[in-house]
């Protein structure tokens with residue numbers, strides 16, 4: 629009996645302690661700061677935000693190059709990559725393509741990825757449809773950015789630079805999937821046949 633009363637007292641004391649420790653004011657919530665677009669009596673123009681100094685230039689890539697962000701120039705879809713093409717760009721494009729596109733478009737671009745095998749509408753093959761073989765690199769960039777028919781946009785998930793890398797990789801995939809042994813340079817071919825023979 630005595631013991632239960634003592635533990636009850638302990639619990640009460642602990643509860644009281646917790647109550648005393650809890651902050652009661654709301655001053656953590658209501659901080660004396662100005663949020664974006666808030667009005668403020670502090671400045672003469674009544675706005676909390678300050679006007680941007682004249683001549684300010686955004687440092688975000690593409691701010692001055694709409695074609696880089698949209699994939700379209702005055703002549704329509706860009707036919708050339710607006711970034712420098714090297715092996716690293718293609719490897720990055722392959723990595724991103726395998727993550728974001730291959731589930732539907734498949735690793736080889738034939739449009740029979742796993743999601744399609746599970747019932748999603750099948751897209752046209754990138755690698756044996758003449759219309760898509762002829763499509764410029766900006767066409768791919770545009771589809772990733774804005775979506776295409778039943779395919780949703782990847783703008784929120786894939787950064788512009790990576791969209792260009794993926795688009796470059798799709799063009800490379802089209803070449804590689806339609807290449808024949810005679811397209812392989814002789815020295816690389818002999819290396820490949822040696823590796824094959826060594827197996």
Ligand code: HEC
Pocket residue numbers: 725728729730731732733743748749750751752760767768771772776777778779782786794798
């Ligand atoms: C969830 C499945 C899915 C994913 C993931 C996906 N797509 Fe698609 N994509 C489709 C479907 C389905 C279509 C055809 C839509 C239609 O015709 O309504 C399509 C169409 C396209 C087209 C236009 C083809 C044409 O017929 O002109 C391009 C280009 C394209 N996708 C590129 C990509 C790229 C690049 C990625 C990766 C960033 C990607 N897609 C990711 C399902 C997908």
